[in-house]
Structure formats: C-alpha cells, structure tokens
Amino acid sequence: MTPLPFYLLLSASLFAIGLAGALTRRNAILVLIGIELMLNAANLNFIAFWRYGPNPSALTGVIFVIFSIGVAAAEAAVGLALIISIYRHYRTTNLDQINVMKG
Amino acid sequence: MTWSFAILAALTLASAVAAMTLRNLVHCALMLMVTLAGLAAVYLQLGAQFVGFAQILIYIGAVAILIVFAILLTRGSEPPRQSIFSAGWVYGVAIAVAVFGLLSGVILSSQAVTHELRPPPEATVRQIGIELMGKFILPLEVIGLLLTAALIGAVLIAMREKEGKTA
Numbered sequence: 001m002t003p004l005p006f007y008l009l010l011s012a013s014l015f016a017i018g019l020a021g022a023l024t025r026r027n028a029i030l031v032l033i034g035i036e037l038m039l040n041a042a043n044l045n046f047i048a049f050w051r052y053g054p055n056p057s058a059l060t061g062v063i064f065v066i067f068s069i070g071v072a073a074a075e076a077a078v079g080l081a082l083i084i085s086i087y088r089h090y091r092t093t094n095l096d097q098i099n100v101m102k103g
Numbered sequence: 104m105t106w107s108f109a110i111l112a113a114l115t116l117a118s119a120v121a122a123m124t125l126r127n128l129v130h131c132a133l134m135l136m137v138t139l140a141g142l143a144a145v146y147l148q149l150g151a152q153f154v155g156f157a158q159i160l161i162y163i164g165a166v167a168i169l170i171v172f173a174i175l176l177t178r179g180s181e182p183p184r185q186s187i188f189s190a191g192w193v194y195g196v197a198i199a200v201a202v203f204g205l206l207s208g209v210i211l212s213s214q215a216v217t218h219e220l221r222p223p224p225e226a227t228v229r230q231i232g233i234e235l236m237g238k239f240i241l242p243l244e245v246i247g248l249l250l251t252a253a254l255i256g257a258v259l260i261a262m263r264e265k266e267g268k269t270a
Contacts, residue, residue: 002108007145008210010112014119014138016203021123023195024188029128029173033135036166037119040142043154051149056224059234063242065154066231069161070246074253076166080173081257087177088263096189 007048015041028083028093032076039072107148115141126187128174136167150224153231 018037025031043065050061087093115138122134139162146155189195235243 002105002148005210006108006112007149009207010115010145012203012206012210013116014142015206016199017116017119017123019202020196020199023198024192025123026185026187026189027128029170029177030123030131030187033122033131033170036135036162037122037138040139040162043158044142044145047146047149047151047154050151051224056226059226059230062151062154062226062231063234063239065151066157066235067242067246069154069157070250073161073166074250076169077257078253078260080169081261083173084176084261093177 004048004052007044011041011044011048014038014044026094026096028086028095028098029080031095032079032083035079036072036076039068039075043068108145111141111144111148115145129171132167132171132174135170136163139163139167151226153226153228 015038018034018041020034021037022031022034025034046061046065046068050056050059053061083093086098090098092098118134118137118141122131122138125131125134139158143155143158143163146152146158
C-alpha cells in the first residue's frame with residue numbers, strides 16, 4: 001500500500017498544473033478545464049484523508065466527494081453556457097480580446 | 104509506493120500537463136478524459152469504489168462531453184494562429200510553482216500526516232445509500248435544487264436571444 005504523502009503530493013501536483021493552465025492559457029474553455037483539474041485535486045485529497053484518517057467508517061470523505069462532484073458538474077454546465085454566450089457576442093473565446101465590460 | 108500507484112500517477116500527471124499545453128483544443132479535452140480516468144483508478148485503489156464509478160460516469164461521461172460540445176460550438180477545434188499562452192504566462196507559471204512548493208513543503212514536514220497503515224475501510228454502496236438517505240438527506244435535497252437551478256440557468260444563458268428584444 002502506498003503511504004499517504006504520495007497521494008497528497010500527486011494531488012498538489014495536479015492542483016499546480018491546473019492553476020498554471022488556468023492562469024496562462026488564452027482560451028476560456030482551457031481555463032475552465034484547469035479549474036476542473038484543481039477541483040479534482042481537492043477530491044483526491046478528501047478520498048486520501050478518508051482512507052488514512054482515524055475514523056474511516058464515518059464515510060464523511062466519500063459523501064463530501066459525491067457532493068463536490070455534483071457541484072462541479074453544475075459549475076461546468078453554467079461555465080460552458082457562459083462561454084457559448086460570450087462567443088456569440090464577441091465571436092471569440094480568446095480571453096485577451098474580451099476586455100470590455102458593458103452591455 | 105507500489106508500482107500500480109507509480110504508473111497511475113505518472114499517467115495522470117503526464118496527461119494533465121498535455122491537457123494544459125497542447126495546441127488543439129479537442130486534443131486537450133481528450134487528454135483531460137485520460138486524467139479523469141487515471142484519478143478514477145486512484146479512487147478505486149484507495150477503496151472508494153462508488154466514487155470511482157461516479158467519477159467515470161459524471162466526469163468522463165458528462166462533463167468531458169460537454170466540454171467537447173462547447174469546443175466544437177465555439178470553433179475552438181481550429182488551432183489558433185497566435186500563441187496559445189497569454190502575455191504574462193511567466194507570472195502564472197511562477198505562481199503555480201510557488202503554490203506547489205508551499206504545498207509539498209507543508210506535506211513533507213507535517214506531523215499530522217500519518218504513515219501508519221490501517222485495514223481498508225468498508226464503503227459499500229449500501230452503506231453510502233443509508234448515509235445519504237439518513238444523516239445527509241438535507242445536503243442531498245439542497246444539491247438536487249442546486250443542480251436544477253444551475254441547469255435551468257445554463258439553458259437560459261445559452262439560449263439564442265431574439266432579434267430586437269432580450270430573452
């Protein structure tokens with residue numbers, strides 16, 4: 001069995017990769033993918049701490065991850081709808097060109 | 104560290120890096136699917152079967168397909184002519200490296216992180232169902248309401264506006 005710090009380091013690396021992508025990519029969809037990666041890193045932490053925690057029979061980590069996946073699905077649906085709406089308005093998803101905030 | 108974990112971690116991290124750096128957006132979405140599948144396998148390895156299969160169903164089955172649809176609807180499948188990274192990408196990478204350094208330093212120096220191994224806990228679907236319908240019934244209802252509101256909102260935002268009047 002793998003010790004807990006390896007899972008935590010995997011989760012930290014995933015979070016850093018997602019953060020780098022969300023901060024550096026020009027395309028709005030790729031920024032959303034980066035945010036999804038960061039959410040998944042948090043879920044991995046929940047599961048790892050549940051597995052190695054002092055009271056795994058409480059199932060709190062598993063239940064939290066199930067709710068977290070549900071919230072992430074809602075976030076992805078609303079985020080992609082916003083991106084499609086912005087694309088219809090500006091004809092681009094390049095975040096550097098979407099720099100005007102008035103209706 | 105077991106070999107299966109090492110292979111899964113390498114696959115997950117490599118596909119995550121590829122998803123963030125590839126030029127073609129459809130390839131990025133496919134690499135995201137590989138990352139999510141690797142994470143589902145890690146969940147299965149940790150003994151959380153229900154979460155692993157929910158990850159495959161929801162993330163790979165729904166969210167990734169939604170992302171592919173959004174890419175095709177916004178003509179993102181055509182590779183851009185200019186650079187795929189924004190002008191200040193050095194700062195973004197520096198911030199990410201700093202965050203990773205901080206997190207890994209804390210993880211490696213923490214006393215709270217246990218190294219002892221316990222027998223794998225039982226998390227059968229039956230137990231999860233009993234917990235969801237008993238102790239966590241209110242959060243379950245709230246998340247159902249949230250999903251309904253979010254999906255109606257998504258449809259309303261993405262709906263085509265009529266000419267001359269706002270929908």
